[in-house]
Each structure stands twice: as structure tokens, then as C-alpha cells.
Amino acid sequence: MILEPGKWQGRGSYRPTDESLGLRFQATVEVDDDRRTEGLIVNATLQVDGGSPRSILVYVVPDDVGTYAVTVRGDGIDVQGTAKLDSEPHLALLWSEDGAVHVTCAVFTLPDTHGVRGYAKVRGDVWTWELALQPQHRLRRGRPRLQTKEGKKEGRGNVVSLFDRLKR
Numbered sequence: 165m166i167l168e169p170g171k172w173q174g175r176g177s178y179r180p181t182d183e184s185l186g187l188r189f190q191a192t193v194e195v196d197d198d199r200r201t202e203g204l205i206v207n208a209t210l211q212v213d214g215g216s217p218r219s220i221l222v223y224v225v226p227d228d229v230g231t232y233a234v235t236v237r238g239d240g241i242d243v244q245g246t247a248k249l250d251s252e253p254h255l256a257l258l259w260s261e262d263g264a265v266h267v268t269c270a271v272f273t274l275p276d277t278h279g280v281r282g283y284a285k286v287r288g289d290v291w292t293w294e295l296a297l298q299p300q301h302r303l304r305r306g307r308p309r310l311q312t313k314e315g316k317k318e319g320r321g322n323v324v325s326l327f328d329r330l331k332r
Contacts, residue, residue, distance in 0.1 A: 165224075165249045166273055167297075169195045169204070174277070176295030181283075188213045191295060201225045203232070224249070234258060236267070243267050 172193040179186030189212045196205045203225035210218045220238035224247070227233050234256055235244040243265055245258035254271040269282030280295040 165204075166252065166254065166271060166278060167195055167204070167206075169197055171195075171300040172278075172297045173300050174295050174297035176280070176293060178291055178293035181290045181292055186293075187215075191297070193297060198223070198225070208238075241265070241267075 172191075172195065174191045174193070175188070176191060177186035177188045189210045191208055191210050193206060193208045196207070197203075198205050203223065206220075206222035206224065208220045208222070210220065212218065218239040220236060220241065223233075223235040225233045227246075230250070232247045232249050233244070234247045236242075236258060243258040243260050245256060245267075247254065247256035252272050256267075256269050258267040259265065264287050265284065267282065267284045269280060271278060271280050273279075274296070277296040277298050280293075280297065282293055284291045284293075
């Protein structure tokens with residue numbers, strides 16, 4: 165499984181599939197081992213631009229046939245289903261008990277982040293979203309700075325940096 169226990173942060177957007185502009189959000193995610201099972205507990209807080217924070221709790225538990233049982237509960241969502249998490253991309257299909265809500269998503273690795281993309285059908289409305297997640301402890305590499313004799317940092321001068329090329 166590519167999402168490891170720890171604290172993650174990310175940015176994303178979601179939108180109805182019939183609109184061109186989406187709403188941006190920031191995510192704070194904490195992944196913990198579930199002490200009662202061999203699974204994970206994922207606690208996520210989403211801060212939507214112009215809105216109040218939303219909390220989502222995800223339970224991921226391996227089942228006896230090589231897949232994972234997934235339950236997602238939170239502000240206005242209560243779905244459960246199955247996921248394939250042993251190889252990439254991770255795929256999940258979730259649904260509500262009454263069949264009115266269906267959610268599907270994929271989790272995959274990118275050069276510096278993990279990506280999450282998905283769709284949700286909620287009583288006839290179809291939404292799509294994407295999210296880029298990074299561990300909170302990971303530092304972004306920046307351009308090196310030259311240090312003057314007084315100890316102040318200044319621009320790169322005529323130094324050629326490979327950091328710019330690494331970001332591409």
C-alpha cells in the first residue's frame with residue numbers, strides 16, 4: 165500500500181462534471197495503523213475555499229480474498245465497498261446502503277507526491293475531484309543561495325542549478 169502511516173497534506177479541487185470551474189480545497193490527512201485489525205484508519209480534514217472544514221473518517225481493512233474492505237464516513241457521506249491496494253494504481257469502488265451514492269477513486273504515485281482522482285454520483289449529480297498529497301515532513305527543495313561574508317543570503321549569481329531541472 166503506498167499511503168503509509170503518518171501525517172500528509174495536500175491540495176485539490178472538485179467540481180460537477182457539467183461545469184468547467186471547480187472548488188479548491190486543502191487537505192490534512194493522518195494515516196494510523198488500526199490496532200484492532202491489520203488495516204488503517206485515515207482521518208482527513210478538508211478546508212474548502214470559502215467554506216467550513218469537513219471531516220472524513222476512512223477505515224481500510226484487508227479481507228480474506230486479497231482485497232480490502234473500505235468504509236468512508238463524514239459530513240454527508242456514508243459509503244462502503246471494496247478496494248485493490250496491493251499494486252498501483254490503487255482502485256476503490258464504494259456505494260451507499262440505499263444505492264443513491266456511488267464513489268470510485270484511484271491512488272497513484274507521482275514524482276514528488278501521491279495523486280488521488282475520483283468520481284462520485286450522488287442522486288443524479290456527478291462530481292469529479294483530484295488531490296495531490298505529500299508527507300508533512302518532506303521539505304521542498306529550493307534553489308541554493310550564495311552566502312555573503314556578512315552571513316546574509318543573496319541570489320544565485322551566476323550559479324547554474326540542477327534543482328530547476330529536477331522539478332520538471
